[in-house]
Amino acid sequence: xxxxxxxxxxxxxxxxxxxxxxxxxxxxxxxxxxxxxxxxxxxxxxxxxxxxxxxxxxxxxxxxxxxxxxxxxxxxxxxxxxxxxxxxxxxxxxxxxxxxxxxxxxxxxxxxxxxxxxxxxxxxxxxxxxxxxxxxxxxxxxxxxxxxxxxxxxxxxxxxxxxxxxxxxxxxxxxxxxxxxxxxxxxxxxxxxxxxxxxxxxxxxxxxxxxxxxxxxxxxxxxxxxxxxxxxxxxxxxxxxxxxxxxxxxxxxxx
Numbered sequence: 001x002x003x004x005x006x007x008x009x010x011x012x013x014x015x016x017x018x019x020x021x022x023x024x025x026x027x028x029x030x031x032x033x034x035x036x037x038x039x040x041x042x043x044x045x046x047x048x049x050x051x052x053x054x055x056x057x058x059x060x061x062x063x064x065x066x067x068x069x070x071x072x073x074x075x076x077x078x079x080x081x082x083x084x085x086x087x088x089x090x091x092x093x094x095x096x097x098x099x100x101x102x103x104x105x106x107x108x109x110x111x112x113x114x115x116x117x118x119x120x121x122x123x124x125x126x127x128x129x130x131x132x133x134x135x136x137x138x139x140x141x142x143x144x145x146x147x148x149x150x151x152x153x154x155x156x157x158x159x160x161x162x163x164x165x166x167x168x169x170x171x172x173x174x175x176x177x178x179x180x181x182x183x184x185x186x187x188x189x190x191x192x193x194x195x196x197x198x199x200x201x202x203x204x205x206x207x208x209x210x211x212x213x214x215x216x217x218x219x220x221x222x223x224x225x226x227x228x229x230x231x232x233x234x235x236x237x238x239x240x241x242x243x244x245x246x247x248x249x250x251x252x253x254x255x
Contacts, residue, residue: 015046198247
């Protein structure tokens with residue numbers, strides 16, 4: 001296990017040469033820092049990373065540096081296994097929620113480290129360019145401000161796009177996890193509906209499955225919007241979800 005304090009000190013003192021990246025077993029990123037070391041940008045990035053490492057907990061450090069992360073491609077399978085354990089009663093609702101949050105927090109977005117590095121580089125170039133433009137402005141040596149401003153804007157927009165792209169890989173993994181959760185919810189609802197003759201309420205589904213009342217309500221509403229079932233309101237104001245195919249099958253079986 002790598003120590004966050006050691007990594008932080010290396011990043012601050014020798015970050016311009018990527019020493020902290022080699023320490024973290026990230027030779028590819030370390031070589032990137034070496035290639036661009038003469039620009040001074042890796043030193044700025046290393047200083048920022050060092051401060052971040054030193055102010056993190058050890059757990060946050062491990063997740064941030066990828067040592068405690070999992071591949072995004074493995075997330076749907078892991079969540080599916082977790083749902084199965086919850087469904088079989090091996091996990092309580094609280095344990096299930098805790099483990100699910102832990103898995104989602106450990107997702108590693110492939111390539112996000114490199115994107116952040118280049119984003120910091122572009123941002124540094126934008127800041128340096130802004131400083132040069134201000135110096136030219138106050139010294140009266142400004143010849144074509146439009147070009148300088150355009151370059152600053154280009155570097156800034158590029159940095160913003162890379163930062164967003166590095167963060168945007170996680171929702172893709174989360175999307176897969178939501179699809180798994182949705183399939184599990186639909187399966188639980190259909191099993192409850194088949195058991196109860198095709199007509200169920202939110203409370204019925206929550207009682208017959210591992211879904212919470214809110215999860216059952218949201219999943220039933222989605223199925224109703226998709227046309228998988230019909231909604232009926234009783235005289236008492238109770239909402240009943242009628243899975244017509246299952247209820248007809250029940251009627252035919254009893255007839």
